[in-house]
Amino acid sequence: xxxxxxxxxxxxxxxxxxxxxxxxxxxxxxxxxxxxxxxxxxxxxxxxxxxxxxxxxxxxxxxxxxxxxxxxxxxxxxxxxxxxxxxxxxxxxxxxxxxxxxxxxxxxxx
Amino acid sequence: xxxxxxxxxxxxxxxxxxxxxxxxxxxxxxxxxxxxxxxxxxxxxxxxxxxxxxxxxxxxxxxxxxxxxxxxxxxxxxxxxxxxxxxxxxxxxxxxxxxxxxxxxxxxxxxxxx
Numbered sequence: 001x002x003x004x005x006x007x008x009x010x011x012x013x014x015x016x017x018x019x020x021x022x023x024x025x026x027x028x029x030x031x032x033x034x035x036x037x038x039x040x041x042x043x044x045x046x047x048x049x050x051x052x053x054x055x056x057x058x059x060x061x062x063x064x065x066x067x068x069x070x071x072x073x074x075x076x077x078x079x080x081x082x083x084x085x086x087x088x089x090x091x092x093x094x095x096x097x098x099x100x101x102x103x104x105x106x107x108x109x110x
Numbered sequence: 111x112x113x114x115x116x117x118x119x120x121x122x123x124x125x126x127x128x129x130x131x132x133x134x135x136x137x138x139x140x141x142x143x144x145x146x147x148x149x150x151x152x153x154x155x156x157x158x159x160x161x162x163x164x165x166x167x168x169x170x171x172x173x174x175x176x177x178x179x180x181x182x183x184x185x186x187x188x189x190x191x192x193x194x195x196x197x198x199x200x201x202x203x204x205x206x207x208x209x210x211x212x213x214x215x216x217x218x219x220x221x222x223x224x
Binding site for chain 1: 119142144146151152153154155156159161200204211212213214215216217
């Protein structure tokens with residue numbers, strides 16, 4: 001039982017490049033989330049999804065887009081990366097308000 | 111809007127000593143409350159949760175937390191800390207019912223010294 005899997009684990013980008021982070025869960029959860037974690041800031045919600053085909057903005061959505069074409073996958077895209085997007089990104093899914101997290105994706109934007 | 115405050119950024123305790131990590135929340139009604147732990151380089155893992163009922167909840171790894179409505183607090187405790195408990199601890203709050211938006215505190219980093 002893999003739980004929540006994030007790919008890639010590490011990525012270095014140059015300013016202006018684009019990329020997509022992939023999150024996959026095998027627990028059949030309806031709810032999925034993307035958070036970013038920065039020192040001293042805790043986890044901040046970027047976007048979330050309450051089901052296949054639906055997405056919504058969290059508290060820090062600017063510069064990111066998401067898609068949930070299949071229930072088990074939640075993609076986070078950066079169209080034009082900026083140094084301010086250097087962070088660790090966590091995907092999570094939830095059932096009955098309990099979050100299950102992936103191991104994280106560390107993104108550096110130069 | 112809901113919010114969570116963890117006033118201690120960093121705490122150091124000796125192995126075998128007791129531990130209390132503080133968490134205060136702001137929310138209009140009784141929320142759902144959580145503690146998560148994050149080991150270095152890992153994602154967050156649920157330690158325990160409070161939804162309703164008994165205000166003292168037991169979690170994994172010997173942790174417990176007490177919900178005090180009058181103080182808007184949900185402090186995490188452990189009677190005897192082990193070196194493996196060194197990690198970062200996050201308190202979180204979510205509205206009871208409705209869609210599941212969880213708000214996290216900024217975390218408390220625990221260092222355990224021999």
